[in-house]
Amino acid sequence: MALYLWVQLLLASLVVAADLPTLYEYYTADGISSGLSADQPYFTLNGKNITLYSGAMHYFRIPPQYWRDRLRKLRAAGLNAVETYVAWNLHESQDGLFDFGDGGTDMQQFLDIQQYIKIAQEEDLFVLVRPGPYICAEWEWGGLPSWLLREDGITVRTSDATYMTYVKRYFDKLLPLLAELQFTNGGPIIAVQVENEYGSSPRKDLEYIQQLYDIIRDNGIVELLYTSDGAGSGTSGTLPELLLQTVNFGGDPKGSFDALKNMQPDRPIMAMEYWTGWFDHWSEGHHTVSNDTFRGIYEGILSYPASVNMYMFHGGTNWGFLNGANIGPGDNSNFQPTTTSYDYDAPLSEAGDYTGKYYIAKELIQQYNTIETLLPDQPELMERQAYASVDITERLNYADIIASSLMIESENPIPMEKLAINGNSGQSYGYIVYRQEGLNIPPDSVLTITAHVRDTVMVLVNGALVSQPLSSSADLDGFGYWRQENSQITLTSSEALSDATLDLVIENWGRGNFGNFYYQYKGLTEDNEVLLNDEKLSSWNIYPLEFSKAWLWTLTDWQPIDDVTGTGPALYRGTLTVEGDPKDTYIDMQEWTKGVVFVNGFALGKHAVIGPQQTLYLPGPFLQEGENEIIVFEEFAAADQIKFSQDPIFSTN
Ligand SMILES: *[C@@H]1O[C@H](CO)[C@@H](O)[C@H](O)[C@H]1NC(C)=O
Ligand SMILES: *[C@@H]1O[C@H](CO)[C@@H](O)[C@H](O)[C@H]1NC(C)=O
Numbered sequence: 001m002a003l004y005l006w007v008q009l010l011l012a013s014l015v016v017a018a019d020l021p022t023l024y025e026y027y028t029a030d031g032i033s034s035g036l037s038a039d040q041p042y043f044t045l046n047g048k049n050i051t052l053y054s055g056a057m058h059y060f061r062i063p064p065q066y067w068r069d070r071l072r073k074l075r076a077a078g079l080n081a082v083e084t085y086v087a088w089n090l091h092e093s094q095d096g097l098f099d100f101g102d103g104g105t106d107m108q109q110f111l112d113i114q115q116y117i118k119i120a121q122e123e124d125l126f127v128l129v130r131p132g133p134y135i136c137a138e139w140e141w142g143g144l145p146s147w148l149l150r151e152d153g154i155t156v157r158t159s160d161a162t163y164m165t166y167v168k169r170y171f172d173k174l175l176p177l178l179a180e181l182q183f184t185n186g187g188p189i190i191a192v193q194v195e196n197e198y199g200s201s202p203r204k205d206l207e208y209i210q211q212l213y214d215i216i217r218d219n220g221i222v223e224l225l226y227t228s229d230g231a232g233s234g235t236s237g238t239l240p241e242l243l244l245q246t247v248n249f250g251g252d253p254k255g256s257f258d259a260l261k262n263m264q265p266d267r268p269i270m271a272m273e274y275w276t277g278w279f280d281h282w283s284e285g286h287h288t289v290s291n292d293t294f295r296g297i298y299e300g301i302l303s304y305p306a307s308v309n310m311y312m313f314h315g316g317t318n319w320g321f322l323n324g325a326n327i328g329p330g331d332n333s334n335f336q337p338t339t340t341s342y343d344y345d346a347p348l349s350e351a352g353d354y355t356g357k358y359y360i361a362k363e364l365i366q367q368y369n370t371i372e373t374l375l376p377d378q379p380e381l382m383e384r385q386a387y388a389s390v391d392i393t394e395r396l397n398y399a400d401i402i403a404s405s406l407m408i409e410s411e412n413p414i415p416m417e418k419l420a421i422n423g424n425s426g427q428s429y430g431y432i433v434y435r436q437e438g439l440n441i442p443p444d445s446v447l448t449i450t451a452h453v454r455d456t457v458m459v460l461v462n463g464a465l466v467s468q469p470l471s472s473s474a475d476l477d478g479f480g481y482w483r484q485e486n487s488q489i490t491l492t493s494s495e496a497l498s499d500a501t502l503d504l505v506i507e508n509w510g511r512g513n514f515g516n517f518y519y520q521y522k523g524l525t526e527d528n529e530v531l532l533n534d535e536k537l538s539s540w541n542i543y544p545l546e547f548s549k550a551w552l553w554t555l556t557d558w559q560p561i562d563d564v565t566g567t568g569p570a571l572y573r574g575t576l577t578v579e580g581d582p583k584d585t586y587i588d589m590q591e592w593t594k595g596v597v598f599v600n601g602f603a604l605g606k607h608a609v610i611g612p613q614q615t616l617y618l619p620g621p622f623l624q625e626g627e628n629e630i631i632v633f634e635e636f637a638a639a640d641q642i643k644f645s646q647d648p649i650f651s652t653n
Contacts, residue, residue, distance in 0.1 A: 020372055020373055020374040021373055021374065022124050022373060022374050023080055023124045023125070023126070023373045023374075024121075024124060025373075026048070026371065026373050027045050027046050027048055027050070028046060032046055032183065032184055032186065033046060033047065034046055034047060034184070035182070035183045035184045035190060035222070035223045035224065036050070036183065036190040036191050036223060036224045037224070038224055038226075038244045038267050038268050039267075040266065040267075040268075041265075041266055041267060041268060041269075042268050043268045043270075043307060045126075045183070045190060046183075049371075050080070050371070051305065051306075051307050051368075051369065051371075052080065052081050052126075052128075052270060052307035052308065052309070053078060053079045053080050053081065053307070053308065053365050053369060054079060054080070054081035054082065054083050054126075054128055054307070054308065054309035054310070055074050055077075055079050055081075055082055055083065055309065055310045055312075055313025055314070055347070056082075056083045056084070056085075056273070056309055056310060056311040056312045056313055056314075057070055057071070057074065057082055057083070057084060057312065057313055057314045057316070058084050058085055058087075058137070058316060059084055059110060059113060059116035060087045060090055060107070060110045060111070060322075061315065061316025061317050061318065061319075061342055062110075062314070062316045062317075063619040063621050063622065064109055064110060064112070064115070064116075065619070065621035066352060066382075066619065066621070067115075067116050067119050068119050068122075068123065069352060069379055069382070070314050070348065070352055071119055071120050071123040071125060072123050072376055072379050073314075073348055073352065073354070073358075073378065073379055074123075074125070074313055074314070074348075075123050075124055075125055075375065075376055076362075076375055076376050076377065076378045076379065077347065077358055077361050077362040077365065077378075078361075078362055078365035078366055078369060078375060079125070079310075079313070079361075079365065080125065080126060080373075081125055081126040081127065081128055081190070081309070082120050082125050082126075082127055082128070082313075083127070083128040083129075083130065083272075083309045083311075084113075084116070084127070084128075084129060084130065085130045085131075085132065085135040085137050085139075085143065085196075086113060086129065086130065086131040086132060086135070086143075086174065087135065087137075087139060087143045088132055088133050088135075088143045088144060088145055088170055089139075089140055089141065089143050089144060089145040089146070089322075089428070090105070090107045090110065090111055090322075091111060091113075091170070091173075091174065092145055092170055092173075093105050093107070093145065093425075093428065094147065094422050094423050094425035095145075095147045095150075095423065095424065095425045096169070096423075097423065097425075098170075098173050099111050100112060100113060100114070100173075100174075100177060101113075101114075101115065106548055106549045106602075106603070107319075113174075113177065113178075114177050114180075114181065117129075117178075117181050117187070117188060117189065118181070118187075118188075120188055121181075121187060121188035123376075124373075124374075124376075125188060126183070126188050126189075126190045127181075127187075127188040127189045127190065128189075128190065128191050128192075128193070128309065129178055129189055129191075129192050129193070130192075130193040130196060130228075131171070131174060131175070131178070131192065131193070132195065132196060133167050133170065133171070133195075133212075134156070134157050134195060134196055135196050135513075136196055136197060136324075136513050136514055137324070137513060138279050138318070138323065138324045138338045138342065138513055138514075139318070139322060139323070139324045139513055140321070140322050140323065140324050140428075140429070140510055140511050140513070141324065141511035141512065141513060141517065141520055142196075142324060142512075142513035142514070142517065143513075144156055145425075145428070146416070146417050146426065146427075146428040146429075146511065146520070146522075147417065147425040147426055147428070148163065148166060149415075149417040149418075149426075149520060149521055150417055150418060150424070150425070150426055151163075155203065155518070156518065157195070157198070157201055157203065157205075157208065158203050158205040158208050159205050159207040159208040159211055164208075164211055167212070167215070168215055171212075171215045171216070171219060172215075172219060175215070175216060175219030175220070175221055176219055176220065178192070178221065179219060179220035179221055179222075182221065182222060182223050183223060184222060184223065189223060190223055190224065191223055191224040191225070191226055191244075192216060192221055192223060192224075192225055192226075193225070193226055193227065193228060193272070194209060194212050194213055194216065194225055194226070194227050194243055195208075195209060195212060195227065195237070196228065197228060197229050197230065197233070197237065197248065198227065198229070198237030198238070199227075199229035199230065199233025199234065199235075199236045199237025199238065200229065200230065200233055200237070201237065202516070204236050204237055206237075206239060209227070209237070209238065209239055209243075210239060210242075213225065213239065213242055213243070224244060225242070225243050225244070226243055226244035226245065226246055226272070227239075227243050227244075227245055227246070228245075228246045228247065228248050228272035228273060229245070229246075229247065229248065230247065230248055230249065230256075231247045231249065231255070231256040231259035231260060232259075234263065235263055240263070240264065244264070244267060244268070244270075245260060245263060245264055245267075246260075246270040246271065246272035247259070247260045247270075247271055247272065248271065248272055248273035248274075248275075248311070249271065249273070249274065249275070250274070250275035250278075250289075250297075251293075251297055253271065253274070253297060253300040253301045253304060253306070254300060254304065256271070257269050257271075257301075257304050257306055268306075268307060269304065269305075269306040269307070270306055270307040270308065270309070271301055271306060271307070271308045271309065272309050272311075273309060273311035274297065274298065274301060274308050274309070274310055274311060275289075275311055276289065276294060276298075276310050276311065276312060276313070276344065276345070276346050276347060276357060277289045277312070277315075277343075277344040277345025277346050277357075278344065278345065279315075279338055279339070279342060279344055280338065280339045280341065280612050280613060280650075281325075281326065281336040281337060281338055281339065282336075282337050282338075282339055282509075282608050282610060282611075282613075283473040283476055283608075283610045283611070283653060284336070284612070284653055285612060285652065285653050286611075286612035286613075286650040286651075286652070286653075287345060288345040289345055291356040291357060291360060294357050294360060295360045295364070298310075298360065298361060298364055299364055302364055302365070302367075302368040303368065305368070310346070310347065310361065312342070312344040312346040313346055313347050313348060314346055314347070314348035314349075314352070315341075315342040315343050315344030315346045315350060316342050316350060317340060317341060317342055317350060317605065317617055318338060318339070318340050318341070318342050318605070319340070319602075319603060319604065319605060320429070320596070320602070320603025320604065320605060320606075321428075321429030321430055321508070321510070321547075321596070321603060321606075322429075322510075323337060323338040323339065323340060323509075323510040323606070324337075324338050324510050324511065324512065324513030324514070325337040325338055325455075325509065325510040325511065325512045325513065326338075326512065326513070326514050326515050327512035327514070327515035327516055327517055328515055328516070329515070329516050330516065331451065331452050331485070332452035332453070332454055332455065332482045333452055333482065333483050333485065334515075335455055335482045335483075335509075335512070337455065337509040337510045338510060338513075339606075339612070339613040340604075340605030340606050340607075340613060340616060341605075341613045341616075341617065341648070343648070345357075347360075347361050349648075350617050350648065351382070351384065351584055351586075351617055351619075351648075352381070352382060353381060354378070354381070382583070382584050382620070383583050383584070384583055384584045384585055384586075384646050384647075385583040385584070385585055385644075385646065386585060386586075386644040386645050386646045387576060387578070387585055387644040388644075389641040389642065389643045389644070390574040390575065390576045390630060390641060390642040391574055391640065391641055392561070392564055392572045392573065392574045392632075392638065392639070392640050392641060392642065393560060393561070393573065393574055393575070394558040394559060394560055394561060394572070394573040394574075395558070395559055395561045395564070395570050395571065395572055395573070395638075396555055396557055396558050396559070396570060396571040396572075396573070397557075397559065397570055398460070398463055398568060398569050398570050399463055400555075400557040401545065401555075401569070401570070401571060402433065402435075402503075402543055403557075404551070404554065404555055404557070405433070405543040405544065405545060406421060406543065406544060407541050407542065407543055408420070408421070408541075408542040408543075408544070409539075409540070409541055409542070410540050410542055411538050411539055411540075412538060412540070413434050413523070413524030413525075413528065413530065413540055413542070414523070414524075414542060415432075415454075415521035415522060415523045415524060415525045415526075416428070416432050416508060416521070416522045416523045416544065417521055417522070418521075419432075419542065419544055421544060427523075427544040427546055428508075428546075429508055429546060430507075430508065430544070430545050430546040430547050431505055431506065431507045431508070431545040431547075432505075432506050432508075432522070432523040432524075432542065432543070432544050432545065433503055433504065433505050433506075433542065433543040433545060434503070434504040434506065434523070434524055434530070434540050434541075434542055435501060435502065435503050435504075435540065435541040435542070435543065436501065436502040436503075436537055436539075436540065436541075437501050437541065438499050438500075439497075439499070439500045439501070439502050439532070439537075440496070440497070440498050440499070440500070441461070441491055441492050441496065441497040441498075441500050441502070441532070442492075442496050442533065443492060443493070443494045443495060443496050444490065444492065444493070444494065445490070445491045445492050445532060445533050446488050446489070446490055446491070446532075446533055447459065447488065447489050447490075447491050447502075447530070447531070447532055448486060448487070448488045448529075448530070448531040448534075449486070449487055449488075449504075449524075449528055449529075449530055449531075450486050450527070450528055450529045450530075450531070451485060451486065451525075451527035451528050451529075452482050452483075452484070452485055452527075453480070453481065453482050453484075453487065453506065453528070454482065454506070454508070454521065454522045454523065454525060454528075455481070455482045455506075455507055455508060455509040455510075455522065456480055456481055456482070456506065456507045456509060457480050457504050457505065457506045457507075458480065458503075458504075458505040458568075458569060458635060459480075459489055459491070459502070459503070459504060459505075460501075460502070460503040460505065460568065460569075461491055461492070461497065461500055461501070461502055461503075462497070462500055462501055463501065463503075463568075464568065465567055465568035465569070465636075466489065466491060467479060467480045467489055468480060469567055469593060469594075469635075469636035469637060470593060470594050470608065470609065470610065470635075470636060471593075471609065472610060473610045473653060475610075476610075491532075502532075502537075504524070504530065505545075505569060505635075506522070506523045506524065508522035508523070509606075547596065547598065547603060547633065549601040549602065552598060552601050552631060553601060555571070558573060563640060564638040564639065564640050567636055567637050568635075568636070569595075569633070569634070569635050569636075570633075570634060570638070571631055571632070571633055571634075572631065572632045572634055572638050573629065573630070573631050573632075574630050574641075574642055575627050575628065575629060575630070576623070576627070576628040576629075576630055576642075577626065577627055577628070578623050578624065578625055578626065578628060579625070580625060581620070581625065582620040582621070582622075582623035582624060582625065582628075583620045584617070584618065584619050584620045585618050585620075585644045585645070585646070586615035586616060586617055586618065586644065586645040586646070586647065586648055586649070587604070587615060587616040587618050587630075587642060587643070587644060587645075588614065588615050588643040588644055588645040588649065589607035589614060589615065589616060589642075590609075590614045590615075590643075590649065590651075591639035591641070591643070592607055592609070592632065592634055592637075592638060592639050593608075593609050593634060593635065593636035593637045593638075594606075594607065594608045594609060594610075594634070594635045594636055595607060595632055595633040595634040595635050595636075596632070596633045597616055597630065597631070597632050597633075598629075598630070598631040598632075598633070599618060599622050599623070599628065599629070599630055600622065600623070600624070600628055600629055601629070602622055604616055604618060604622070605617075607632075610653070611650065611651035611652075611653055612650040612651050612652070612653055613648075613650060614648075614649040614650060614651050615645050615647075615648045615649045617648070630642055
């Protein structure tokens with residue numbers, strides 16, 4: 001009897017499921033005559049009412065092998081749309097060199113944006129695209145390529161002709177790829193955003209928004225165009241007669257929606273960003289937003305009623321050198337670099353696990369959505385494994401790192417971006433070394449770096465570290481970090497040094513994506529003078545340490561080591577042997593100090609003992625069966641092993 005009942009129930013549910021149309025069947029079964037319309041106080045798509053239940057997920061923060069898994073998980077929660085930003089700094093990492101999945105750059109595997117959008121459609125989702133060009137997103141310089149800084153006087157995010165020439169050249173490549181995939185052409189893209197929170201920009205130049213609008217339309221984008229801003233920005237960043245306005249917030253949905261309704265009474269109401277969680281900065285606390293808070297606000301949105309894009313639905317990872325930073329007004333003193341993890345405390349975790357918020361969102365959408373369509377089953381979770389610890393077996397000494405690097409001679413220091421390398425695109429990411437040779441250093445010598453460091457500096461004399469290692473957040477107030485103006489360090493004790501080598505190893509810890517982010521040169525800039533006992537140093541040898549994949553493969557001078565003692569920058573290497581299909585894991589960097597981790601040549605992310613992030617998400621697809629090379633660039637004190645964890649670890653600050 002029990003079995004019989006169970007079979008009956010199963011059959012009944014199959015019949016119900018089979019009766020439900022897919023999203024595309026519901027909206028397009030009778031052909032497509034119109035796209036998303038905002039010409040009335042609610043959205044219609046192809047003439048039918050629609051409430052958008054969307055979630056943000058950025059293709060460039062997710063291993064491409066997992067795009068389908070993450071999109072299906074999003075659809076299985078009942079959402080009907082996915083939203084993504086587009087990262088210009090990845091698609092055009094060098095001036096005029098484009099990569100949309102086959103351009104041969106180190107990030108190539110992430111860059112087939114058309115594929116991501118096509119998979120979204122296969123997974124029965126509509127797509128919202130936010131191509132920027134500025135995207136904020138806690139991403140390096142808000143997605144702007146650093147080579148723009150080679151143009152003196154360029155004013156990004158304005159109608160400045162130099163800036164717009166580059167924007168147009170990029171958009172003329174990107175937008176045709178999106179145009180093909182628009183809803184009215186049979187694709188999934190139903191709307192496109194113009195710029196990003198432009199109402200919060202200090203330089204509100206609406207001619208810029210008009211020019212972007214024209215470039216977007218000229219490239220065949222016919223779907224709905226919109227802007228998104230905090231409600232407090234009013235209409236200061238938009239063109240109300242051309243663009244739908246949407247709002248961004250973390251709480252009080254009614255307040256923002258009422259304000260939006262005031263501004264555009266006869267148009268649909270939508271939150272383009274409802275912040276489901278928050279991101280972390282290094283040295284600050286780990287941010288979370290509770291289940292109950294999330295439930296209250298999300299329900300407040302759905303019951304208003306309004307359309308909504310959850311930012312983020314799945315945050316993912318700021319791989320390698322690609323995190324952004326917040327910057328206060330003025331100089332670099334209030335720099336706050338974002339961590340590698342972009343977990344965001346979102347409904348899906350960094351590793352794709354379902355969290356409490358996932359189930360709350362699913363329940364509320366089910367409750368409020370009156371249009372029932374066929375949903376997939378929730379995909380099974382990926383298995384994770386804490387691999388056995390890997391011994392560090394080899395080291396590449398600092399001197400050999402420098403010997404393997406390009407060298408540029410210059411009378412005065414040059415910032416990364418202005419180096420004549422990479423097809424005249426300069427250096428975007430990593431570290432840069434400024435070296436003095438044959439220096440006479442009298443007893444008790446003091447080195448001064450004027451203005452603020454961008455962003456950290458290690459000082460070495462004859463290859464030995466003389467600045468302090470980073471051991472706690474309080475150290476960030478001392479020499480070596482961005483907070484101090486005109487910072488000073490004593491180089492020698494009572495002993496004089498002759499014919500000495502002085503190195504300043506300076507790190508770009510992420511260009512600002514928010515705040516006063518216009519002046520984003522890294523390394524030594526024209527603001528910085530380097531003085532030895534009040535005497536300005538000149539005639540430098542400059543070494544750009546970009547840690548590209550190709551460069552890592554060329555390194556040959558690895559030395560076997562038994563113990564890792566010693567303090568100062570070096571590369572360390574170990575081999576992870578994987579049996580069978582590689583599983584996802586987290587690398588546990590708690591015993592290391594500060595630096596960057598590379599797996600099979602890929603820049604996975606940064607580690608810093610000050611936390612809160614202590615583990616790096618390592619997706620299985622980045623590993624292979626058999627041997628895998630793990631390299632750590634450690635600035636201070638290495639550990640003798642690389643450890644693994646099944647789950648992420650955050651320290652409290
Ligand atoms: C579409 O939504 C509007 C606003 O809620 C409502 O007045 C209208 O009846 C709906 N149309 C259909 C066909 O359900
Ligand atoms: C949120 O809900 C999930 C699932 O019910 C639970 O595991 C988790 O602990 C909750 N989070 C908090 C912060 O209470």
